[in-house]
Amino acid sequence: MAQSSETLSMLKFPVLIGDIGGTNARFALLVDSYAEPREFPIVQTADFANIDEAIQASILDRTSIMPRSAVLAVAGPIDGDEVELTNCDWVVRPLQMQRTLGLEDIVLLNDFEAQALAVVALGEEHMVKIGAGEAEATAGRVVLGPGTGLGVAGLIHAGRTWIPVPGEGGHMDMGPRTPRDFEVFPHIERIEGRISGEQLLCGRGLVNVYRAIAKADGTEATFTTPAEITTAGLAGSDPTAVETLEMFVTCLGRIAGDLALVFMSRGGVYLTGGIAQKIVEALKHPRFRAAFEDKAPHSALMKAIPIYVITHPLAALTGLAAYARTPARFGVETRGRRWTAA
Structure with a gap:
């Protein structure tokens, strides 16, 4: 034992x-x-x-x-x-x-x-800041990263120590919000009848969203891997891949904002993993911060919370x-x- x-x-x-x-x-x-x-x-x-x-x-x-x-x-x-x-x-x-x-x-x-431990072990030279906001030195923080799955953890400062809070936040429910979402979401693959954040925001989630958009539009889904979709989306060479990346970024902003509220993360939100590193330019688009900040009645609070992409490979x-x-x-x-x- x-x-x-x-x-x-x-x-x-x-x-x-x-x-x-x-x-x-x-x-x-x-x-x-x-x-x-x-x-x-x-x-x-x-x-x-x-x-x-x-x-x-x-x-x-x-x-x-x-x-x-x-x-x-x-x-x-x-x-x-x-x-x-x-x-x-x-x-x-x-x-x-x-x-x-x-x-x-x-x-x-x-x-x-x-x-979460890495957030306080790494320096700013290993991070790219997305948008405005300044981190409070000992305030709560959130770490999340789309990869094979969607990982989530919190980080709280108390008693002069940093306390990581592990969890399975990547399996929170994710639902449609915009008219376009309501067209696409019925085609997203579900797990036991539900759509979690991880069904959208990970490698297989990218493929899931890409196929759902193609089905909603009655077009052929030609790509089969996350790398193909992100490459085409960033290059603007395939309309379905472009919309997939846009929806991915928007949903990532939404769930990151939800977690920031849960942990009152005035110390920042930190995105990690290979997917986040690869799509930094897409995350810099205003739609990501807009989705993150769209949390009425707390939009002003959200605007003050900084977001970083951790670029250290290990x-x-x-x-x-x-x-x-x-x-x-x-x-x-x-x-x-x-x-x-x-």
Whole structure:
């Protein structure tokens, strides 16, 4: 069973840090609290049967540095000794990992909890600001990112520490609002009868919206991948792809605004992940901030909240490294999420 809450300073270096998403897994080794993380090539989760095999083949077989501890961020809720990833077939079994990989201590965090840690670990040189507003230094913050799914986390400052708040906010309901929405939304693929934010705002969501627009207009959906759609949308070479990207940006603004209200995020809203980085120019269009700010009776409040796109390619690993080095800086509860060998 996972151990109760303890001080993370008891973790022994070297520490393996990892960010495991639905499609990709990124790993690095932190030799000590002063060293920069040693990064390894990105792993495709589909290439390995489980995380243990991925770590062995991609990390341990490639270095003489053997980690004693691990801090891993996983894309899914952490509950018990078997953690299923939401958009991947891997099941993380910490007790088994201790036996097969020789790890003494394992801490599991939610993947967007790690992204939240990165928000305070990264400098402004790794961010692009979208629109106006100035961040209040210790005010609440929101992190969200469309990727394989739609990740969401909050970040709250209290007791002189930053406290990440993981959740599954990407599965909130998303409904039509404009006349055009009411034409398109009936054609969007549903999950058990409902449309969540993740059905629109992720890689497969882009394809979902693209196909729905084509069906609404009676045209052929020629593209099949998110990359094709975003490339054509940004280039303006395909009308359906252009409208798909516009609707994607608008819906992302709407849900980002909802989350900003939930967390009263005067410290800012932070967009992360590969899709956000790729469509920065589309996010700079006024429609994104307009959708974000359109929250009457609180439109004035929304105008004052800054929005940033995190451009660092390994933001989550940066957050995990900061956590492993200085755990006292972050109020992370490890109860039920830490496994220590006897």
